[in-house]
Amino acid sequence: MYNFALAFVICALVFIIGEVVSTLSKAWIPSVFVTAVVILIGYWTVLPANLVSDSMLIPFGSTIGIYLLITHMGTVISLKQLAEQWKTIVICLVGLAGMCGLSLLIAPALIERELVIAGLPPLTGGIVAATMMRDAAMEAGLERAAIFAIAMYCIQGFAGYPITAVCLQFEGKRLLKDFRSGKAQLTEADRAAMANISGKSEQTTKKLLPPLPEKFNSPIVMLGKLALVGWFATQLGTFTGLSGAIWALVLGVFFTTIGFLETSLLNRANSYGIIMFALMMYIFDGLKDCTPQMLGSIIFPMVVLIVIGVVGMAVASFIVAKVLKTSFPLAFANGLTALYGFPCDAIITESTCNAMASTPKEKDYLMSKMFPSMIVGGFVTVTITSVVIAGFFVKMF
Numbered sequence: 207m208y209n210f211a212l213a214f215v216i217c218a219l220v221f222i223i224g225e226v227v228s229t230l231s232k233a234w235i236p237s238v239f240v241t242a243v244v245i246l247i248g249y250w251t252v253l254p255a256n257l258v259s260d261s262m263l264i265p266f267g268s269t270i271g272i273y274l275l276i277t278h279m280g281t282v283i284s285l286k287q288l289a290e291q292w293k294t295i296v297i298c299l300v301g302l303a304g305m306c307g308l309s310l311l312i313a314p315a316l317i318e319r320e321l322v323i324a325g326l327p328p329l330t331g332g333i334v335a336a337t338m339m340r341d342a343a344m345e346a347g348l349e350r351a352a353i354f355a356i357a358m359y360c361i362q363g364f365a366g367y368p369i370t371a372v373c374l375q376f377e378g379k380r381l382l383k384d385f386r387s388g389k390a391q392l393t394e395a396d397r398a399a400m401a402n403i404s405g406k407s408e409q410t411t412k413k414l415l416p417p418l419p420e421k422f423n424s425p426i427v428m429l430g431k432l433a434l435v436g437w438f439a440t441q442l443g444t445f446t447g448l449s450g451a452i453w454a455l456v457l458g459v460f461f462t463t464i465g466f467l468e469t470s471l472l473n474r475a476n477s478y479g480i481i482m483f484a485l486m487m488y489i490f491d492g493l494k495d496c497t498p499q500m501l502g503s504i505i506f507p508m509v510v511l512i513v514i515g516v517v518g519m520a521v522a523s524f525i526v527a528k529v530l531k532t533s534f535p536l537a538f539a540n541g542l543t544a545l546y547g548f549p550c551d552a553i554i555t556e557s558t559c560n561a562m563a564s565t566p567k568e569k570d571y572l573m574s575k576m577f578p579s580m581i582v583g584g585f586v587t588v589t590i591t592s593v594v595i596a597g598f599f600v601k602m603f
Contacts, residue, residue: 213260216253217487220244238333238486242360246493246501258491267484268341273436274429275481276334276451278472279589280458291582293530294540297523298586301541302330304522305515306595313514317507323602324351325511328359330544331592333485335359338451338593340492342600351603353496354504356489358511365512366545367554373539374558378572380533382562385571392571413465428468428475435461449597455590516542536576540583547588555580 224241249255258264288295306326313322324343327335336359343352384390418427435457442457443450461467472478519541527537543551555577563569 208254208260210260210262213254213257214263216257217261217263218483220248221483221486239360239363241486242356242490242493245490246496249494249496250498255494257494258487261487263484263487264491267481267486267488268337270433270436271481271484271488272334272337273439273450273454274432274472274477275485276454276593277432277435277439277458277467278470278478279334279593280455280460281462281467281469281471282585282589285459285463288582288586291579293532294579294582295586296530297526297532297537297540298544298583299591300526301519301523301537302544302587302591302595304518304520305330305541305544306518308518308521309511309515313511316510318351320346320348320351320603321354321504321507322511323599324348324355325358325508326515327592327596327599328355329362329511329515330587330595332547332588333359333482333489334451335592335596337485337489338449338596338600340489342603344492346603348603349495350500350504352492353500354507356492357496357501357504358508359489361508362512363546363550365516366542367550369516370539370542370546370551370554371558373535373542374555374576375562376535377533377539377576378558378562380535381572381575382568385568390571392567392574413463415465417465417468423468425475425477428471429477431461431467432471432475435467449600451593452597455593519544536579539576540579541587543580543584544587544592547584551580551584552577 220241223244224237224239227235227240228237245253245257248257254260309322309326309329320343324339327339336355339355340352343349343355381390417423436454439454439457440450442448442453446453458467462469462471468474472481520538523538523541524534527534530537556573559569559572559576563572
């Protein structure tokens with residue numbers, strides 16, 4: 207009875223369980239964590255070790271799938287929006303530097319160096335960084351480090367969610383105090399910022415290349431263009447020695463800016479879901495080698511790295527907030543988006559605004575001051591910087 211089709215169904219089922227629990231908990235329990243726990247317990251009990259391989263998801267997810275996804279990330283970047291949130295970008299970069307700097311300085315004295323190297327990029331970002339570190343660790347013969355990278359990706363949100371919620375509560379109280387006293391008010395600039403970040407503003411910027419007529423721009427054409435840019439990235443990676451993943455992100459931004467690629471291209475091609483599914487299951491395939499004893503041995507290193515990393519980010523965020531004369535709670539919250547990214551950053555921010563506001567105007571004001579920077583923060587940390595950090599860290603084993 208068991209074959210490739212049933213293996214695919216089982217993979218989909220464990221993925222669905224994670225999504226359902228995350229939805230019911232309003233994202234406070236990450237779907238990746240639930241899926242990882244379900245499939246790990248499954249490997250220890252009834253699921254075959256080759257489940258993901260049998261589903262035929264690995265060849266696609268581990269090769270062209272990841273390049274399509276990284277290039278797609280470049281298509282969702284608006285340089286204009288990033289320019290308007292330059293302080294947020296600086297804050298996030300400094301915060302991540304503080305996280306990496308303090309971790310590299312202190313953590314190797316407490317846990318194995320290879321675990322620090324494997325765990326830091328996933329801690330600063332998302333699935334792409336985790337994939338890159340997992341592959342690099344496996345190539346270096348460091349199976350425990352590879353599993354550590356996956357575990358860090360799955361668990362990091364539990365540190366980020368509560369601290370972010372506290373930071374946003376402090377920031378919300380400060381903002382509401384000014385708003386209710388009449389010291390501050392909702393401006394047209396605030397509304398425009400919200401529209402830009404949410405993608406609801408009108409896009410009138412002309413591109414260097416004219417758009418392809420809709421009747422010719424089929425999903426296959428879109429995927430073909432993404433793959434072509436991904437191929438360029440692999441060649442540049444070979445010629446320069448810099449990770450092809452970094453080039454895929456850069457080229458994605460460039461070719462979107464000139465008009466060769468459309469924005470949010472995988473979504474337009476109705477392919478984002480299946481590619482993300484394949485890549486996620488490729489990540490979770492690494493858990494088949496994780497025994498209960500191995501899992502127990504990496505819990506302490508995970509806690510150490512997360513604590514040191516978050517402290518380093520907090521210190522750096524405090525300093526840069528003082529220099530830029532911005533709010534420390536919001537600055538710290540912006541950096542913490544590295545631990546969960548989109549859409550959790552949007553959900554936590556909106557939930558906080560809903561809970562604190564007494565009127566629709568108060569909610570709009572809170573959202574206008576916190577939502578844009580939180581969305582850009584998650585984009586800068588998870589989508590951009592973590593890929594760059596992983597590109598450098600893969601060479602450190």
